[in-house]
Amino acid sequence: APVEGIELRRVGLPLVAPFRTSFGTQTHRDVLLVRVVTGAAEGWGECVAMADPLYSEEYVDGAVDVLRRFLVPRLAAAGRVDAASVAQVLAPVHGHRMAKAALELAVLDAELRASGTPLARHLGAVHDRVPCGVSVGIMDSVPALLGAVGEYLDQGYVRIKLKIEPGWDVEPVRAVRERFGDDVLLQVDANTAYTLADARHLARLDPFDLLLVEQPLPEDDVLGHAALARQIATPVCLDESITSARAAAEAITLGACSIVNVKPGRVGGYLEARRIHDVCAAHGVPVWCGGMLETGIGRAANVALAALPGFTLPGDTSASDRYYRTDLTEPFVLAEGHLGVPTGPGTGVVPVPEVLEEVTTWREWLPL
Numbered sequence: 001a002p003v004e005g006i007e008l009r010r011v012g013l014p015l016v017a018p019f020r021t022s023f024g025t026q027t028h029r030d031v032l033l034v035r036v037v038t039g040a041a042e043g044w045g046e047c048v049a050m051a052d053p054l055y056s057e058e059y060v061d062g063a064v065d066v067l068r069r070f071l072v073p074r075l076a077a078a079g080r081v082d083a084a085s086v087a088q089v090l091a092p093v094h095g096h097r098m099a100k101a102a103l104e105l106a107v108l109d110a111e112l113r114a115s116g117t118p119l120a121r122h123l124g125a126v127h128d129r130v131p132c133g134v135s136v137g138i139m140d141s142v143p144a145l146l147g148a149v150g151e152y153l154d155q156g157y158v159r160i161k162l163k164i165e166p167g168w169d170v171e172p173v174r175a176v177r178e179r180f181g182d183d184v185l186l187q188v189d190a191n192t193a194y195t196l197a198d199a200r201h202l203a204r205l206d207p208f209d210l211l212l213v214e215q216p217l218p219e220d221d222v223l224g225h226a227a228l229a230r231q232i233a234t235p236v237c238l239d240e241s242i243t244s245a246r247a248a249a250e251a252i253t254l255g256a257c258s259i260v261n262v263k264p265g266r267v268g269g270y271l272e273a274r275r276i277h278d279v280c281a282a283h284g285v286p287v288w289c290g291g292m293l294e295t296g297i298g299r300a301a302n303v304a305l306a307a308l309p310g311f312t313l314p315g316d317t318s319a320s321d322r323y324y325r326t327d328l329t330e331p332f333v334l335a336e337g338h339l340g341v342p343t344g345p346g347t348g349v350v351p352v353p354e355v356l357e358e359v360t361t362w363r364e365w366l367p368l
């Protein structure tokens with residue numbers, strides 16, 4: 001059914017605890033949601049951009065602007081558009097992959113709800129639940145970190161990821177290994193905080209049997225990652241560098257990574273994310289599903305994606321209460337370290353109306 005209109009809506013959600021990474025500390029999320037209304041159904045998408053352009057170049061105000069002035073008008077001008085064609089319709093607009101991904105997911109969700117098809121089935125999921133890892137921020141002290149890690153392990157998370165940066169890397173990793181042992185699945189994420197000159201320092205992580213070191217160098221330093229990978233034993237995983245299936249093929253071919261963190265928002269949507277999954281599978285490269293502190297809307301879609309066969313490492317698909325006291329949707333709750341893949345049509349979740357009204361800070365209806 002043709003799209004009748006699109007609503008842009010921003011919601012404000014406090015985090016249960018500050019989340020510190022190498023590029024800053026977040027205490028609150030300003031989330032842009034996209035709702036697509038067709039004659040047959042309505043679909044929801046979530047833009048993963050943060051308020052500030054510190055993870056990548058996108059930020060919420062910019063996403064709102066590019067959607068209002070460029071992306072939605074192009075979609076309107078294209079007439080009847082299937083979800084499979086959205087990326088092509090939006091392609092003349094350069095970049096803005098997180099904004100595009102939100103729009104594509106909303107169109108896809110509406111389409112799948114109209115046909116009664118779960119997103120997981122549409123994407124090719126083979127599991128009905130996924131193992132969940134958890135991302136642990138940089139903390140004020142090692143004891144505080146060990147307390148947080150112990151809590152998450154008690155909650156059942158099957159893998160621990162530690163945010164690192166120069167000055168907070170070898171010591172916290174050693175402390176976690178000493179406290180929790182060698183069997184805990186453990187990895188680190190630098191969010192581009194190092195340079196190739198830090199190679200010898202990063203090699204000091206090798207004795208700790210980490211699953212991977214995520215995005216140690218700047219996102220545009222693919223050759224640097226290839227050089228680093230030759231100097232350290234820990235497998236290199238890329239996140240910010242992998243902006244498309246082509247970028248994944250290029251990084252793998254150049255030896256820049258042996259594992260990929262797949263984030264649908266970073267690459268322009270769930271359909272491109274599946275293409276990255278397929279490219280990596282073709283190269284024998286394992287993937288896992290990254291996170292951007294999504295509400296239950298993006299979380300539901302990520303869990304569906306994480307159920308594809310090539311997602312062989314636990315992802316950052318944590319329970320809702322990792323970040324939110326009250327999620328926008330019915331909360332995702334960890335069960336034996338796993339989250340169940342939603343079985344309803346589309347993403348299988350919708351915002352809880354009362355919660356949505358309570359947390360909405362801005363909205364605009366764009367008739368098509």
Ligand SMILES: CSCC[C@@H](NC(=O)CCC(=O)O)C(=O)O
Pocket residue numbers: 021050055134135189191239290291292293294316317318
């Ligand atoms: C937007 S800041 C978060 C980016 C970070 N994401 C996480 O650490 C996981 C966050 C989550 O659990 O959703 C990453 O670079 O992988």
Ligand SMILES: [Mg+2]
Pocket residue numbers: 189191214215239240261290
């Ligand atoms: Mg990362």
